[in-house]
Amino acid sequence: MLDYLREYGFRLNLRELFHASYERTFKRTFLVLHAWEWTPLVIAAVWWSGANPWLAGAAIGWFQHLLADQLVNTPNKWAYSIIWRWRHGFDHKVSFPFHER
Numbered sequence: 001m002l003d004y005l006r007e008y009g010f011r012l013n014l015r016e017l018f019h020a021s022y023e024r025t026f027k028r029t030f031l032v033l034h035a036w037e038w039t040p041l042v043i044a045a046v047w048w049s050g051a052n053p054w055l056a057g058a059a060i061g062w063f064q065h066l067l068a069d070q071l072v073n074t075p076n077k078w079a080y081s082i083i084w085r086w087r088h089g090f091d092h093k094v095s096f097p098f099h100e101r
Helices: 002-008 014-023 036-048 053-072 082-087
Strands: none
Touching: 036 053
């Protein structure tokens, strides 16, 4: 959503959002929270909170979401590393090369 707003401006159009995501029309993709590097921090936060059920549930949900994205979105195998994306200029075509669906 943030990448859509950054690239297309603050005129939210759900049809355009889904089209841009499905057709992969973004030039750059930041996806700040879609990065495996956050895993140690998330685990530490859950541990530090005494395994708060809300935080633990959110962490499990985030992990499952990230894993599903990694498997389904046909990314470059390193695309869910924010460090790797940064080193490649957050170029959407490098991170998520187009494959015929």
